[in-house]
Each structure stands twice: as structure tokens, then as C-alpha cells.
Amino acid sequence: MRPPRFWAAGAGHPIARSLAPFGAAYGAITARRMDRPGARAGCPVLCLGNFTLGGAGKTPAAMAVAALLTELGRRPAFLSRGYGGRLSGPVRVDPNVHAAADVGDEPLLLARHAPTVVSRDRPAGAALCRALGADVIVMDDGLQNPTLAKDLAWAVIDGAAGIGNGRPFPAGPLRAPLERQWPHVAGLIVVGDGAPGAWLAEMAEKRGLPVHRAQVAADGPDLAGGRCLAFAGIGRPEKFFATLRGIGAVIAAERLFPDHHPYRPTDLATLAAEAERLGAELVTTEKDAVRLPAAFAARVQVLRVRLVLDHPDALRRQIRQAL
Template identity: 40%
Template structure:
């Protein structure tokens, strides 16, 4: 079991890292699967996702993870029970997305994702600050992954790379993000840290009209009725919810987690060591 989480409330890049872990472990001979709480979904109980799963029912992040990786994904409030469903699919490496504080989950590897720009804010626990747990918790995790900013000593550097955009509907082909440089666009982000998305677009030379929404927002067509013909760029997490009513000028921006060399090898070796200890 690999548990991915963070100490701070809000987005730090857990889902892109979870996708990278699933892809990386599969490339290293494992049969990975992902267990998720399914935040934002309306369904109850523990279940396995399939190709027709509705993000409005199952949650946007697990549906995105399944679409990007193709690995088995289980969703449920009872995450240990949901994780057991993955074992019926031949999974030998379970990845828990946002499971660091879910102590009912057994774990072989703990990974804490840190926002390299915001770090730990004022260092106080909720509600006085952004922290779910004290910073001292970092001393007990196996890996600290720093998303953006400058990685501190002992942290694994990670960046999010966005190279191209994909149309939500229609026959247009994906195009480089640079194709929108110099253009004015509506930018839509219902994620934990919308500012990171908007800043990335501006860094690519795009003139951004920012439309931040709450994390896991349940989008409706009226949310994106901007009254003009400008392109709409959104995160891939939002795109999985907007695709059923998408318009031709709407584009999704996939991101890939780029990690320090050797990190995925180190995680795989920790899992192998844990497996040997259980024999």
C-alpha cells in the first residue's frame, strides 16, 4: 500500500502524482490500482469504476485517474473495504489518493506532497491555519515530494508539465499550449489551487480571464456561459465533468508530473521490501 497525501488543506498535486505512481509502478512490473474517497460524488457504498462511470456520482479525481491510467480504481468512504475490491482485480500495489490522515488504511509507503510555493502557510492547524497535521508529521513519512518552488534538502522535486491541449468535443486535433500564446481565453479551474493553473497559462503568454470555482465544483452549462466566442481552457479534472455538455471551443489541459530521477525506482523497491518481509 502506497499512501499519497499532504499536510495542508487545498491542492498540492496529489492526483498528478498518483497518476505518475500508477504508470511508473506498472512499468516496473507491478499491477497497481487506486483507492479514493470519491470527493464530490453523490453515490454511497464501495464500488469499482468502469469506463462509463459518471464523475458526478463517483467523484472527479477517481474518474480522471482511471481515464489517464486505465488501472483499476475503487471508490468508497470505507477505504479499507474499497481497497479490498482492488484485490479481486489482480492488483498487487494499492495506491491511496489523499489517504495520509486516513489511519485505518495500513501502509507500506507514505508520500507527503508539499506545495513548493505556499509550503505550510502560517504553520498553524485548521482553522487558524492551513494544516491538517503538525509539520512534525513530516519526520515519519517515507518521501516528501515538493511540487514547484524550490525543494528543501531531503525533498523530491516535482513539476507539472503541460505541453498540449485537447478538445472536449469535435474533430479538432490536440494542439500545443503555445498555440494560444497572445490570445485571450476564459480559464476555468475548480481545483484546490486555481491560481497555479492561471499562473501556468499566463507563463505561456496567454491572456487569462480567470474563473475560479470551488474544488470538486459540480459544473452546469450556465457556469461556462460567458457570452462570447473566446476559447475556454480548463483543467483535465474539470473537463471530466464538463464533457457531457461541452461546446466546440472548450479545451482541456492535461498535466504530467515530472519527478526527480530515481524516485519511482525507490518507491518500487520499498514495496518489494515490504512484500519480502511478509513472506
């Protein structure tokens, strides 16, 4: 889904106020669910989640955590629900066999970095991770899922967006009231700059929680000076467009689709025709690219990104202590 504009317009917006009773009910149910005890996995479980619906940078953060674990001599495996995929699992993701329609788009990206398991039953998925040789599990999302106990959980925050209007869904983007979610995290990873992220970081530090600041950096290809038609179906496409501009790309047009959008032939034909009319190159995100048919994907430039931590040693120390 694409976040409605009133989520960022303040808690006093008329639509937000009218939906507040529904948000209170939804948030209370989610908060009570989060408080339930979970099953132990038999090895440490590190969770990258967020307080809100929508994109915050969890997948790049999960990759960064897995890289630190590997540096520490551990054998990480990713565990994901596989949002948008048809397979309930548990199943090991194989990019040579599975498509985004099978396992979701994020697991296909994660599988390039470490063994990745998709499972709606998180304890069953954790068991498969261990069977594959993992000695630590990295959960991509799952902060609000109580079925698997976490040894360390971070909330990943988009610095520019924060928690929107601060109301629970559908009145706002929060999955549960913020005060009820704080006890379930051991720190924040704030991605990018912005007053909303700074405010949350201050709240975390007052609670004695570490705050790890990071930026998303482009990792190729070189698009500087190139004229492009940029399209994306992710949680916060504006971050993608800003990254393109930051590396010097000239954006002739921006086309937005809902998060996890399954591209149809009509979408692709429209994009191709418009790019030709504009004399521009098609450019998209890695998440979008894995949802494209191979023949069309070959015609598209894919902007790769990675998470760059301001102080990786601080996150490494927290991980080492948890292990």
C-alpha cells in the same frame, strides 16, 4: 472551498490567532486518529497525501507512481475516497457509466490510467482492488486516514504554498500539527519551486527523509498565442493559470470557482457569454472538464498536465525497496 487569504498571511494574523484554539482541538483529534493502527491490505499500499487541505498535485503524483509501478512489472490499482461523489462504494470507477457527481472528479481521471476503486471504507476498497487483480494499491489522498496500513507514504507539497501559516484548520491549512505528521511519511514529493517548499525539503532531509522534486508540465493541446478565458475550480487555480502563461497562452480573463465546484447552467451561460464578448476560447483543467456537461465540454479546450520528476530513478528505488 477556496483557501482564505489569511492562511497565507502568517501565523500572527488576527483571524488566525482568534481561531487558534479551534485549530489546536481539530489538529489534536486528527493527530490522535493518525496514530491508530490500520488493517493490512494483503498487498503493498503506497499513499500520496499531503499535510494540508487543498490542492498540492496528489493526483498527477499518483499517476506518476502508478506509471513507475507498471514499469516495474506490477499491477497497480488506485484507491480513492471519491470526494464530492455520492457513491460510498466500494465500486470500480467506469468513466462510461459514472459521472463526477457519482464518484468525484479525481477518480474519473485516475481510471484512465489504471483500475480505480472508490470507497469510503478503505479496507473494503482495498479488498476490491485485490479482487480486480491489483498486486499493489496506490492511495490518492488518505494520509490522515488510519483505517488502512500504508507500506509507503509521501506528503506531496506545493513548492510555492508549503504549509501556509503553519496552523491547523480552521486557523490555517494544516490537517494536524506538522510535528505530529512527520512520523507518518517516508518522504516528500515537492511540486514546483518556492521558498516554502524548499524549507520543508530542508526539514525532511534533516530527518533523513528523501525529497523528490518535480514539476507540472503541460501535455497538450497547443495553446501558444491563443486568446483564452481560463476558468477553474481546483485547490490552487493559480498553478493552472501560470502553466497556461508558461506555454504562451494569452489569458484574457481568469474565473475562479471553489474546489470540486459542480457547474450550474447559470455558470456555464455566464462563461460562454463572456468568452464570446472577449473573443476568447474557453480553457479549463482536466479535473474541471469531467464536471462539465458533455455538450458544454465539447466547446472547451482542456489543458492536460503530467508530473515530471527531476530524478525518477530515486523515486523508483524507494518504491522498489518498499515492495
